[in-house]
Amino acid sequence: MVDNKRAEYPSFWRELPAAQQPIYPDTDALKAVLTDLRSRPPLVFGGEVDSLRKCMAEAGRGRSFVLMGGDCAESFYDSVESIRRKVQTILQMAAVLTYGASMPVVKIGRIAGQYAKPRSIDVETRDGVSLPVYRGDSINGYDFTSEARTPDPSRMLEAYLRAGTTLNIIRAFTTGGYADLRRVHSWNQGFTSNPAYMRFEDFADEIDRAMRFMEAAGVDFDTLRQVHLYASHEALQLEYEDSMVRNDFLSGQRYCASGHLLWIGERTRSPEHAHVSFLSSVVNPVAVKIGPATSPLEVSSLIERLNPAGDPGRLTFITRMGSNRIRDVLPRLIEAASVDGRPVTWIADPMHGNTIVSRGNYKTRRFDAIIDEVRGFFEVHKALGTIPGGIHIELTGNDVTEVLGGGAQIGEANLSERYETLVDPRLNHEQSLEMAFEVAEMLRNE
Numbered sequence: 001m002v003d004n005k006r007a008e009y010p011s012f013w014r015e016l017p018a019a020q021q022p023i024y025p026d027t028d029a030l031k032a033v034l035t036d037l038r039s040r041p042p043l044v045f046g047g048e049v050d051s052l053r054k055c056m057a058e059a060g061r062g063r064s065f066v067l068m069g070g071d072c073a074e075s076f077y078d079s080v081e082s083i084r085r086k087v088q089t090i091l092q093m094a095a096v097l098t099y100g101a102s103m104p105v106v107k108i109g110r111i112a113g114q115y116a117k118p119r120s121i122d123v124e125t126r127d128g129v130s131l132p133v134y135r136g137d138s139i140n141g142y143d144f145t146s147e148a149r150t151p152d153p154s155r156m157l158e159a160y161l162r163a164g165t166t167l168n169i170i171r172a173f174t175t176g177g178y179a180d181l182r183r184v185h186s187w188n189q190g191f192t193s194n195p196a197y198m199r200f201e202d203f204a205d206e207i208d209r210a211m212r213f214m215e216a217a218g219v220d221f222d223t224l225r226q227v228h229l230y231a232s233h234e235a236l237q238l239e240y241e242d243s244m245v246r247n248d249f250l251s252g253q254r255y256c257a258s259g260h261l262l263w264i265g266e267r268t269r270s271p272e273h274a275h276v277s278f279l280s281s282v283v284n285p286v287a288v289k290i291g292p293a294t295s296p297l298e299v300s301s302l303i304e305r306l307n308p309a310g311d312p313g314r315l316t317f318i319t320r321m322g323s324n325r326i327r328d329v330l331p332r333l334i335e336a337a338s339v340d341g342r343p344v345t346w347i348a349d350p351m352h353g354n355t356i357v358s359r360g361n362y363k364t365r366r367f368d369a370i371i372d373e374v375r376g377f378f379e380v381h382k383a384l385g386t387i388p389g390g391i392h393i394e395l396t397g398n399d400v401t402e403v404l405g406g407g408a409q410i411g412e413a414n415l416s417e418r419y420e421t422l423v424d425p426r427l428n429h430e431q432s433l434e435m436a437f438e439v440a441e442m443l444r445n446e
């Protein structure tokens with residue numbers, strides 16, 4: 001467990017600098033919402049959170065592989081159909097990765113709480129009019145009006161309710177037979193029968209033979225009808241996260257009950273600042289996004305602050321370097337963690353270091369660069385004898401055109417067709433599956 005002096009002063013984060021926080025004009029309304037949130041039931045429970053921490057520990061030891069995926073920013077208006085397709089996409093990817101890795105795949109959504117966004121610029125200007133930038137549905141609205149863009153504390157309450165609804169949908173889809181491996185396999189067969197993905201045919205045939213072997217050998221597929229899909233999000237909005245802290249009634253420990261795993265973003269990860277201090281005071285598994293400017297010293301300080309007792313599964317680093325930097329930058333950061341010796345789980349986010357702007361001014365990413373960053377991540381770990389523990393992807397189950405390339409060859413001219421994201425470009429359903437096959441092949445060749 002987290003044996004940290006700061007845990008004795010859980011509000012210590014309030015004394016430290018906190019980047020990317022909204023400023024609410026109505027402080028009385030803010031207080032009322034926070035009081036209300038503190039009285040509400042937790043969204044996730046201690047036992048589930050502890051199970052995920054054990055899964056993250058297994059991934060750190062190379063005995064399982066983590067798939068984290070979902071929207072850059074969820075919307076309060078996401079339909080049940082859109083959530084269903086996202087869950088389906090994650091389940092399909094996980095089945096392919098399980099075969100490639102010959103290991104269990106830990107499934108974690110960027111879901112049921114991914115409503116607050118860090119931004120690089122505070123204002124957005126359109127036709128000479130400047131307004132506060134959109135920071136996620138739990139902070140302000142997407143519409144380009146002064147009213148929508150003003151931070152509104154009642155949005156935190158709505159975020160809590162939407163997260164609860166989404167968790168309920170997830171529980172229904174993952175326990176009601178929808179996640180049955182036979183069903184997931186038949187969806188994947190639909191994907192690989194598309195001529196655009198012919199190159200995965202042999203791999204898909206192998207999976208199909210494995211399924212038939214399992215059936216012939218008498219595996220009880222009915223025991224494979226339920227899966228765990230955990231919920232994660234960036235713990236950016238500290239007042240909301242703090243209002244969701246609960247002492248678990250069984251263990252008595254402090255959990256942030258807004259999601260199973262919480263991460264700290266690249267823009268708020270200073271070891272001396274508020275986000276790190278806040279997450280040091282709860283026992284959830286935590287992750288920190290680290291970009292190419294991260295120093296080995298910061299890696300050791302983050303370990304010291306977030307996992308002083310060296311609990312396996314407590315701390316994950318999500319590397320987001322860019323395909324052209326990962327092979328140079330990652331080795332010294334892994335070495336710093338190895339010298340420290342306390343266990344760390346490593347996950348690759350091949351999205352955020354590969355963002356570009358298209359000629360038509362769309363924020364986008366190239367599919368090939370995304371795949372190349374994962375390849376670099378595997379190469380570096382192989383050279384150092386350390387463990388590549390998983391991948392972290394921005395995806396949607398919808399048929400959007402936000403990322404360039406892939407088998408469907410989305411080009412710059414296609415981006416305007418279905419560019420629907422609120423913030424960053426996501427892999428669409430087919431690109432996500434294509435990525436799963438690519439990474440499964442890398443895992444098999446490990």
Ligand SMILES: O=C[C@H](O)[C@H](O)COP(=O)(O)O
Pocket residue numbers: 072117118119120121352423424
């Ligand atoms: O996921 C997030 C984005 O990378 C981050 O919010 C910054 O986006 P921006 O540069 O559009 O502000």
Ligand SMILES: C=C(OP(=O)(O)O)C(=O)O
Pocket residue numbers: 072118264265266267289290320352424
């Ligand atoms: C903002 C994000 O990432 P990062 O902190 O790595 O830039 C994100 O994951 O959406």
Ligand SMILES: [Mn+2]
Pocket residue numbers: 072073352394423424
């Ligand atoms: Mn993003």
